[in-house]
Amino acid sequence: MTMTLDQVHLGTRGKRPAAFERQGGPRGRHRSSVEYAATLLLACLVWLWPQPAGAQLVGDTPTAARAADGSYISWREHVIDEPATAGFGLSGSDGLVMADLDNDGHEDIVSVHESDSEYDSTVPDPDYVPDAEGHVRVAFGSADPDVWTNVTIAEGADAPAPEDADIADVNGDGHLDVVVAAELSHLIYLQNPGADARHAKWPRLILPMTKGRGSYIRVFLADLDGDGVPEMTAPNKGAQRPAPEDFARSTPVSIFSVEGDPLKGGNWTETVLGRYSVPQNAEPVDIDGDGDLDIVVGTRGENRILFFETPGDGRRAFRAH
Structure with a gap:
């Protein structure tokens, strides 16, 4: 399963900083450290790769990635306090x-x-x-x-x-x-x-x-x-x-x-x-x-x-x- 990079809200110190909601599919599972590292590496490569003017970034479009049964996981950010x-x-x-x-x-x-x-x-x-x-x-x-x-x-x-x-x-x-x-x-x-x-x-x-x-x-x-x-x-x-x-x-x-x-x-x-x-x-x-x-x-x-x-x-x- 893959999450949309633009919808991930990273919190501080390992605690939960914002309300979140899962979309579609069964209950999420714990991700291994290897999976986390791969996800972060992919994010860095995408964000650092030169982009032509006006090009869509990863965060501009949701992922099309799905599990075999069609389910997926994503997070949606909600502003709580500012x-x-x-x-x-x-x-x-x-x-x-x-x-x-x-x-x-x-x-x-x-x-x-x-x-x-x-x-x-x-x-x-x-x-x-x-x-x-x-x-x-x-x-x-x-x-x-x-x-x-x-x-x-x-x-x-x-x-x-x-x-x-x-x-x-x-x-x-x-x-x-x-x-x-x-x-x-x-x-x-x-x-x-x-x-x-x-x-x-x-x-x-x-x-x-x-x-x-x-x-x-x-x-x-x-x-x-x-x-x-x-x-x-x-x-x-x-x-x-x-x-x-x-x-x-x-x-x-x-x-x-x-x-x-x-x-x-x-x-x-x-x-x-x-x-x-x-x-x-x-x-x-x-x-x-x-x-x-x-x-x-x-x-x-x-x-x-x-x-x-x-x-x-x-x-x-x-x-x-």
Whole structure:
């Protein structure tokens, strides 16, 4: 089966950035890495090949490729959120996650927008201090892939240069909450207000032990100890734009646990798994297949990957490998 190159919308960081619809044929299958490589190579050859003026490009016409039974796969792009519809300079779009936040049966999208289009966040510049700007947006879905209700649930100093988000029911009320990693500052918990999630202000807490402590680039929610309450894992990479002195020091990869009301800062505790040079990931995954979640860590300054094995007995005595 072949997809039309003009209808493919490539997302960021492996997450699903837009609603899509399949046309014709049976349910799609996973494509192998060889197939992906061949498709991308074909795309590059077509796009780079000299074209006479006025010639039709691949994207101008749909493919005629079909399987033996006549079925085919294609993707159609639907615009969900953009500056024109947002009504302001939405920029620096980065991480996103999907879940049904309002329990209406339709997937919603939480997206973070770093607002870093005026500077290069990959190059150190100690003399430049970016403004505390950024937006955390929710696109509430519907039965129509062209109809979305977009709202901002955090911005500015609450979410300066937000880089990543995750979703889980942290307070156990049946509504999914949101946590965000802000690259200019901290981790913030945003509590779903429930039935009025599209209109009410989302109650929030900046985790006090993360405020002013460095730079958070990834955040995850998962129940690590099986008690029904999700924990938060996050790496503190030390600085948004790490300079040589930042690579020379070590900053923590941590688990953040809550007991009681998540909106009270004193109910959160931090467990430091280890300290590394510019750590950039701390993702829960059952890497050893024993039925419980471990934590995979990537460190940029040390150029290595390691994982913390969960003991599986409810304790937090993780063992590093």
